[in-house]
Amino acid sequence: MSPALPDGDPAPPDGLLPASAAAGAAARDLGVYLHVPFCRVRCGYCDFNTYTAAELGPPELPGASQAGYAGALVEEVALAARVLDASGLPRREVSTVFVGGGTPTLLPAADLARGLDAVREHLGLAAGAEVTTEANPDSVTPASLAELAAAGYTRVSFGMQSAVPHVLAVLERTHDPARVPQAVRWAREAGLAVSLDLIYGAPGESLDDWRASLDAALACEPDHLSAYALVVEDGTAMAARVRRGELPAPDPDDEAAQYELADAVLRDAGYSWYEVSNWARTPADACRHNVAYWRGQDWWGAGPGAHSHVGGVRWWNAKHPAAWARRLAAGTSPAVGREVLDDDARAVEAVLLGVRLAEGLPTSLVPGAGLAQVSRLVADGLLEPPAADAARSGAPDTDQPRLRLTLRGRLLADAVVRALLGWEGQDDATGVTSRAAS
Numbered sequence: 001m002s003p004a005l006p007d008g009d010p011a012p013p014d015g016l017l018p019a020s021a022a023a024g025a026a027a028r029d030l031g032v033y034l035h036v037p038f039c040r041v042r043c044g045y046c047d048f049n050t051y052t053a054a055e056l057g058p059p060e061l062p063g064a065s066q067a068g069y070a071g072a073l074v075e076e077v078a079l080a081a082r083v084l085d086a087s088g089l090p091r092r093e094v095s096t097v098f099v100g101g102g103t104p105t106l107l108p109a110a111d112l113a114r115g116l117d118a119v120r121e122h123l124g125l126a127a128g129a130e131v132t133t134e135a136n137p138d139s140v141t142p143a144s145l146a147e148l149a150a151a152g153y154t155r156v157s158f159g160m161q162s163a164v165p166h167v168l169a170v171l172e173r174t175h176d177p178a179r180v181p182q183a184v185r186w187a188r189e190a191g192l193a194v195s196l197d198l199i200y201g202a203p204g205e206s207l208d209d210w211r212a213s214l215d216a217a218l219a220c221e222p223d224h225l226s227a228y229a230l231v232v233e234d235g236t237a238m239a240a241r242v243r244r245g246e247l248p249a250p251d252p253d254d255e256a257a258q259y260e261l262a263d264a265v266l267r268d269a270g271y272s273w274y275e276v277s278n279w280a281r282t283p284a285d286a287c288r289h290n291v292a293y294w295r296g297q298d299w300w301g302a303g304p305g306a307h308s309h310v311g312g313v314r315w316w317n318a319k320h321p322a323a324w325a326r327r328l329a330a331g332t333s334p335a336v337g338r339e340v341l342d343d344d345a346r347a348v349e350a351v352l353l354g355v356r357l358a359e360g361l362p363t364s365l366v367p368g369a370g371l372a373q374v375s376r377l378v379a380d381g382l383l384e385p386p387a388a389d390a391a392r393s394g395a396p397d398t399d400q401p402r403l404r405l406t407l408r409g410r411l412l413a414d415a416v417v418r419a420l421l422g423w424e425g426q427d428d429a430t431g432v433t434s435r436a437a438s
């Protein structure tokens with residue numbers, strides 16, 4: 001099942017944030033993540049906090065069932081506004097909303113509209129806000145997509161994963177590959193921007209299979225593409241099959257070759273990487289919500305197991321939908337744990353997240369021990385020579401020298417991070433890209 005929540009301090013029942021969270025808040029963006037923890041079936045590789053109807057059992061509370069879920073989500077958004085106000089945070093309109101899961105589009109479009117309306121009503125939504133929902137290609141219709149667009153959604157991210165039947169089968173995906181171009185066309189007709197998620201490194205996937213999936217994705221002309229190396233997560237059905245020897249574990253060398261192929265094919269088609277696992281047709285097509293995560297901005301995550309971050313305070317909600325809904329129904333914050341990052345921890349996080357972006361990591365964020373490694377990392381072909389580049393994709397503080405990963409550096413991003421933090425040399429690299437940092 002899904003991974004355990006992190007350790008941390010208990011979160012206060014009223015959810016109030018320490019005074020440190022408000023410092024500098026006016027200069028940071030505020031995003032909202034709405035988690036929808038339902039899937040029709042569970043894919044064998046997935047350990048996200050999501051539940052099938054059989055896993056949930058009979059609804060104990062309205063918030064723990066699909067039917068009553070939107071109402072509980074609205075309650076948490078209202079609580080977010082109260083907590084931010086009472087904690088002394090300045091009022092900021094929300095600049096991005098991301099509805100993820102699970103499969104948000106298993107809920108009626110009217111419920112997803114209610115979630116967005118709650119953000120508008122309680123927190124305020126900025127003009128021109130980016131509003132994304134994830135979707136399984138099976139779970140949308142022309143009417144549902146049009147309803148989402150009318151409600152203010154601007155973007156849909158489809159879980160395509162592969163176009164090759166035997167790869168989809170090993171991933172235990174249920175959708176018909178022909179459904180993807182159809183769903184993309186419907187989304188476009190509704191006026192929504194489109195992103196596609198792909199997974200590479202599935203057992204039995206050849207380089208030709210991967211190229212076929214990339215070509216099929218490009219034929220849909222998406223605005224944005226994410227390509228994730230398959231992670232065999234502990235506790236998943238796929239991990240059990242690998243352990244029993246029924247499936248081979250992903251091979252890091254194969255995954256590196258697949259990443260290089262993706263980068264070349266996508267670049268040739270006119271897409272640029274802006275984060276290690278993400279490519280966009282133009283800088284304006286980058287996912288602003290996820291870029292804000294990597295830049296360490298503020299976001300409120302609502303829903304079971306959702307994580308939030310405001311000004312160096314991180315907290316996470318009760319993981320099971322029933323436990324989450326029970327807390328909300330009792331008027332208690334659904335947060336169960338939190339962590340107040342000290343300056344050192346914040347500096348580590350800034351490097352860990354920021355280096356993944358193509359806009360580069362400002363050298364001012366790198367500790368002295370890490371700066372001493374830069375010339376070696378450049379000589380080893382892992383970093384480009386530090387440069388200030390005002391033209392780079394809207395990054396703030398563009399007059400500062402920035403460290404930018406090379407292609408080889410993207411393949412060995414974890415090792416570059418360790419070197420920049422002065423933790424160790426880059427020799428014990430752990431391999432290619434991991435899935436989204438968010």
Ligand SMILES: C[S@@+](CC[C@H](N)C(=O)[O-])C[C@H]1O[C@@H](n2cnc3c(N)ncnc32)[C@H](O)[C@@H]1O
Nearest residue numbers: 045101102134135136159197228229230231435
């Ligand atoms: C919440 S899902 C997207 C929406 C919808 N549930 C679907 O799968 O169609 C988010 C994405 O995470 C990626 N993902 C999930 N588990 C993964 C794993 N174990 N390894 C790599 N990528 C994974 C998939 O690409 C998936 O599309």
Ligand code: SF4
Nearest residue numbers: 039042043046101102
């Ligand atoms: S990959 Fe998507 S559809 Fe599959 S179980 Fe995970 S969240 Fe659900």
